[in-house]
Amino acid sequence: MSTYLxxxxxDLIVEGPSARFTYRRMGPQxxxxxxxxxxxxxxxDWWDPEFLDYLAADHxxxxxxxxxxxxxxxxxxxxxxxFAQGAIEFIDALGLSQADLLGWSLGGIVAQRVAVRRPExxxxxxxxxxxxxxxxxxxxxxxxxxxxxxxKPDADLEDMFYLFYPETETARAxxxxxxxxxxTRLAAGGPAVSExxxxxxxxxxxxxxxxxxxxxxxxxxxxxxxxxxxNGLHDVMIPAHNSxxxxxxxxxxxxxxxxxxxxAFLFQYAKAFTTQVADFLAA
Numbered sequence: 401m402s403t404y405l406x407x408x409x410x411d412l413i414v415e416g417p418s419a420r421f422t423y424r425r426m427g428p429q430x431x432x433x434x435x436x437x438x439x440x441x442x443x444x445d446w447w448d449p450e451f452l453d454y455l456a457a458d459h460x461x462x463x464x465x466x467x468x469x470x471x472x473x474x475x476x477x478x479x480x481x482x483f484a485q486g487a488i489e490f491i492d493a494l495g496l497s498q499a500d501l502l503g504w505s506l507g508g509i510v511a512q513r514v515a516v517r518r519p520e521x522x523x524x525x526x527x528x529x530x531x532x533x534x535x536x537x538x539x540x541x542x543x544x545x546x547x548x549x550x551x552k553p554d555a556d557l558e559d560m561f562y563l564f565y566p567e568t569e570t571a572r573a574x575x576x577x578x579x580x581x582x583x584t585r586l587a588a589g590g591p592a593v594s595e596x597x598x599x600x601x602x603x604x605x606x607x608x609x610x611x612x613x614x615x616x617x618x619x620x621x622x623x624x625x626x627x628x629x630x631n632g633l634h635d636v637m638i639p640a641h642n643s644x645x646x647x648x649x650x651x652x653x654x655x656x657x658x659x660x661x662x663x664a665f666l667f668q669y670a671k672a673f674t675t676q677v678a679d680f681l682a683a
Contacts (some may be wrong), residue, residue: 404449419474427456437507441468531642534611632661
């Protein structure tokens with residue numbers, strides 16, 4: 401039986417213009433909530449409950465599925481603008497006047513677009529295992545292996561190990577712990593990301609990869625909120641180089657890199673990273 405409080409959080413529903421959003425809320429309410437935006441092919445069942453428990457120890461934490469993803473109905477989006485609009489609709493539907501955002505992977509790019517689109521709605525942004533809204537000069541390209549796994553509708557555990565963790569025993573041990581942590585929610589048989597939703601995410605990613613770098617820089621320079629960028633040094637999905645470049649074009653940014661970690665550094669270093677997030681939000 402799970403010992404994590406996050407595994408006991410109930411599924412809640414709120415009506416938005418485009419969908420009935422499913423979300424979970426945990427931690428003490430009051431102050432500015434922290435809204436989490438998920439990765440490619442991720443649903444709310446994939447957030448590590450240990451990570452959520454650490455975050456929710458002192459914060460009002462909200463996880464949700466965007467329009468057409470997982471538990472949330474509606475027509476899946478296929479652009480960054482569409483994902484950002486879905487997140488805005490969700491936050492507005494909850495009646496929140498302001499929120500902090502933590503986006504992982506694709507969610508980090510979405511969080512930054514939300515901060516540009518609705519600056520009065522977003523107080524602070526945490527960008528985890530992600531980058532700006534486009535590829536950056538001198539960054540290594542996606543490998544054929546990464547692209548192949550991303551396109552698979554039935555990626556197995558070994559595929560996910562490769563994407564999320566370096567090929568060291570320490571990192572893989574952390575990966576096994578992460579997959580054990582999410583097993584309780586996944587075993588309940590909730591909806592996965594449909595292939596239509598996944599294809600929409602891939603379409604959005606392809607568009608972002610083709611964005612001219614001057615447009616990428618302009619979007620970064622439009623973000624005036626404090627931003628915490630964090631990444632694993634061995635991320636095969638979105639290299640740490642992209643984070644390093646991004647913070648050079650932000651008004652108020654902090655960059656934290658974790659050694660011996662990759663795309664899922666936030667779960668591998670759950671205690672250290674959530675402490676960093678708490679300090680950033682409290683500053």
